Amino acid sequence: MWFEQVVFWALAVVAIGGAVGVVMVRDLFRAALLLATVFVAVGGFYVMMNAEFLAVVQILIYVGAIAVLFIFGVMLTRDVRQGNTPNRLQIPAALVSVLLLAAMLFTAVTTDWTTLAGLGLESQSQIAQTQAVGIPDASSLAASGLSAQEVESIAGGGLADLLIGEFVLPFEAVSLLLLAAAIGGLALARGRGR
Amino acid sequence: MLTEPLVWAIFLLPVASFLLIGVVVRPLGPSMAKAAGYLTILALGIGFVLSLWLLRSSAHGVVYDFVPHLWLNLAPGASIQMGLLLDPLTNVMLVVVTGVSLMVQIYSMAYMDGDESFARYYAYMSLFSASMIGLVLASNIVQMYAFWELVGLSSYLLIGFWHERPSAAAAAKKAFIITRIGDVGFLLAIIFLFFRADEFAAQGLNALHIPDIWQAAAPLAAGGAGIVAGGALLWLCLGLFAGAAGKSGQFPLHTWLPDAMEGPTPVSALIHAATMVAAGVFLVGRFFPVFSESEGAMMVVALIGAFTAVFAATMGLAANDIKRVMAYSTVSQLGYMMAALGIGAYNAALFHLFTHAFFKALLFLGAGSVNHSAGTFNMMYMGGLRKAMPFTYWLTVIGALSLVGIFPLAGFWSKDEILLEAWLGTGAVPTTVSLLVFLMLLAGVLLTAFYSFRMVHLTFHGEFRGGGEQELHDCEEAGQPAPTGVSHHVHLGESPWFMVGPMVFLGVSAVVAGWIANPIGVKSIFGLIPSHWLTEYFASGLYDGHHAPPFSIAMAVISNVVALAGIGLAVLTYMWPRPFTNNDPLTKGGVVHTLLAQRYYLDHLYEGLIVGRVFYRIVAAITDWVDRNIVDGIVGLVGWISRNIGGLIALAQNGQVQTYPLVAAAGGVVIIVLYLILG
């Protein structure tokens, strides 16, 4: 669809341009702002891929927290204006990155993906994804050709069900990791002897 | 009727108290240390009540047969299980272990008071009690072996409890190593059984399950499986007996037990008198159906036991340390039990184990009480304590009389039964052997009586000879280090009630415990205890229960006369007409006394000849050469190679963090490209 393409390419330009900016701009503060822009653009991609919840989480955590932390970090260290300089590995790094990019692009383009659309399942899965974070309207789900059992499983909560159902162990592990990171960050930032 | 969890609780409560003390109480510091004691006492108290309940319900005919929990299936016919084997032997042992242990823990509350490692002491004690209970409960030989070794470990920890003293550390090491020599035999026996597992499997038995082993040893004619017989059976029994001999201090592995007196006195009372050393007897008793199928093994057990009984008693004559006298006495009494087992007097042996636990623990606690006031263990510096500590005196006398076997105390009944069976013979060994055993044991009675009352006289009668203060002074003059347990802390007086209370309990037990067996064979006592109750109860656990012979007045008279003769000799030597002053009249024995005092030079033999000559000179020299030239050479070569390779690789470690992901990413590129090309 035409409109969709426009939005997509606009987001793509913002994301990639911003990413290049993050890496290339000398001013670290601007790099951090550009990073936030990239995050917002990626959030836009999530919206386009029916992952609204993830998009919101992306904005909330990446833009609201991580980018702010970066700005804090930038401000508390030196050389903000001219700080982002390349090191000696510039050329090999560029080489490796370009090679890796080529390999990945080649793989992405030439692989014959088994897509949901190819299986005729696209609309159902989209409904599932869109509705996964709220209480879905059962009648609209049923209208899209889903079975009663599937409606039931989606109405059960989708993403939340997966997070504290099938993936509860990694979920708990990640909580523990966060706790450890919080304590570790405190310990590191406090420094010795204080 | 107890449920399975309740039975397990007897074992698990001390485990829990061990863990609680180790993890919670000890880190809280010395201010909370008392809690450790109360925890242990609580755990063991509940265990004691449960054990009594178990014994009672079992005596009323309840049969406990819990299905063991499978832990590991090694091979067909060899699976390691965690199970409960609740036969009469176990039930009685449980009562003994928890009861004596409980008394000792209460006693220790006062005895160990103020020790800076109070909580650690109770942690070890809990561990020991737990492992001893586990050993008694085990239904699987591997399970049993695990607890057997745990018992050894906790004994090691407790002997070396005051590990800052070199002598205690050395004693702990010695005990550990010497018992380990015996345990090798036990382990070999287990391995032997394991290798015969397929034959067991063919009969639908489990080679590691104890009742199955009994059945395997029984000949086909007697309805058994007849898997092990003849020479194999003899070696199996000897292996088990080696383990038993190590733990029970039988000749020639007895030398660790007197040294083990370096530990705190309650430890000696619990571990080296009442429970752990009895584990050897328990082991032989546990496998008695196996032993009884092999006459050769029975003869070995009987003769070694009888010999140990006399041999240790002779050494007891010349010892001056009160705890060492007790230790030799313990070895001697264990010899009685072994001898009794050897001649087939199963129930008499275990009866003696039962009574011995009480009076020997009593004697040890008495020794501890004496030390508490006199500040020393050396009898040469005691004397005259009778007036200062009347309770201790009378309780010790009761214990000693019981030990000697004077009518009607507990020791009399059990010892008398052993003598009687040895005299009559049970058919398990040739009559000549059992007669020889009888004579040796009778000689043992005389010696026991003599050294026991020598101990009583030296300790309690005559004039006070200065106690720990004097001994320290003498040691200083002679330029020797002071032995364990000596302190300036001399205050003549009765010990606190925390110590006397348990002793009173044990003293009462030492008087009445024999009656539980109702050995005279009256119809019943107070309508409660039927004729020959305990011995018959023991016998009920065996396939072909051996029944106690009827009480013989003649034998009672003989043993009492011999015992009284021994006591009389001691009185003549040490008290009357001339009371003992400073010189032990036994030193006039010259060479013999020196031999006894030097413990037949066995320690010298072990340490000087075997360890010093054979091990240091020959074995160590060879292994040293091998280690130096071959092992070190290989290690050195490997080290050299890796050092040089490492030097090369280290060049890549330039500390630039970004080079590492760069190389990793390059590797990723290579892998993807290879995959695209090849795959």
Add this chain to the structure above:
Amino acid sequence: MRCITTPENMLSPEGAFGGNPLFYWIYGLAAHLVPCWLAYVIAGLVIMLILINAVLLGAAIVSWGERRLLGRFQNRVGPNRWGPFGALQPIADLTKLITKEDIIPYGADRLAFTAVPVIMVSSLLVATAVIPFAKDVALVDLNVGVLFILAVSSLTSIAIFTAGWASNNRYALFGAGRAVAVLISYEVPVVLSLLGVVVVAGSMSLGDIVVAQAVPFFLVQPLAFFVFLAGMSAELNRTPFDVAEAESEIIAGYHTEYSGIKFALIQAAEFGGALFVSGLIATLFLAGWAGPVADWLGWLWFLIKTFIGIFLFVWIRSTFPRLRLDQIMAVCWKFLMPLSIINLAAVVLEVYFLRDASGTLSTSDLWIMAGINMVVAVVSIAFFGRIIRQKIRNSSRTMTASAPMVRGVPTIEVG
């Protein structure tokens, strides 16, 4: 309506603008004249235009209303020269600000400096999109509405930081640092209190939350209401949490260097923020557009409730003295934080035990919860209030020198 496509495209009317009758009406109207995509864009733009104007006009009204109200609270008149009751005052202010010189300080990061007002106003406007003004009338009824609001409003912290940094001014930087610290800290209790709301409503969609309020949530979850109100006062940098722009200490905080139209926009964002938060309170806690009679009067109920919210904020502002930064932090972490956790725990337990088989709560269940939570609220506020009062007293005893506690004049003078 030949243009409406299948749900495959989420940007289609059903996908995103589900149930907004105004949108459909404009969309249908335009679709007769232009191609579908253009009609779609036009409809969206018209709605956005209405919304933006409503919000900015509302902000202007709030700025006037707040000053009038403050005046009444302080026993003076307030702006009264231009228009009836001074009601045209905002226009005068705006005119003055637009005509003023737009200064960008020397050494400032021009791009970032200029971007700040834009980010602030646009994030406010975007956040407004999910608020239902009447039954089914929201620009978007996102199923993650609550989270969306939190996410978008968290953009403000970046904007503030950028403002402080780009101004090349110490006071601005200090103000920004304070403001961001406050913002990030108060985010936590606010989110936790909102979680309670979400749990009871069973949805993150603001429309559903309004529908779920058979009993208004400020009764069902008084603790959450309290925490949200306090937290939002802090996030809006309003008294008593306004250290970030305490002009007696650091001039005007992060917008010290702003002037002219940029300053106007920042002020618009602040007053708009107050308006927006009041709307949010109305939606989340005061049952939004639901009113005693007539659903079609929903916008009226919503407006009334919104102004109750604004009144609350002004009331608080004119009553409480300003807290010191460390006290603000202490209030957040040691007072609001435990309260919000208690609220969440209580609500989760109550919902777990009270819900029926299909997972829904009846009105009587809500009343039961309200009763329990009232008690919980009184007890826990009394308990933690005691603690925090001691803490603040103790700390001020040691730090009296730097504690300007009392202040009589209003904080913000526009112009």
Add this chain to the structure above:
Amino acid sequence: MSLESMLVIAAVLFCIGLYGALARKNFIAVLMSIELMFNGVNLTLVAMGRWVAPYAVQETLSAVLTGQVFAVFIITVAAAEIALGLGIVFAMFRTNESVDLTDAAAMRH
């Protein structure tokens, strides 16, 4: 917008991030680049969940959300990583007076 185009964007983001992580001196810049890489990965995960057919494999509709679940985990881990990373940055700044990674070579052989 299709799977391939989304994968391409993700790959470009990832590789730009990789270049930045490898070729910048400033520690904070490196951390930012790592965040870019995370975002590339997340995009891939979500795109795969959106278009490729885990549904056909697992036969449950919620399987299409697996990619999003993983993205959520990655976002969380990224937050933790930044918390620690910036902690290290500050620690390093305190001791070295700089956040130049080239200077931080105390761990070389």
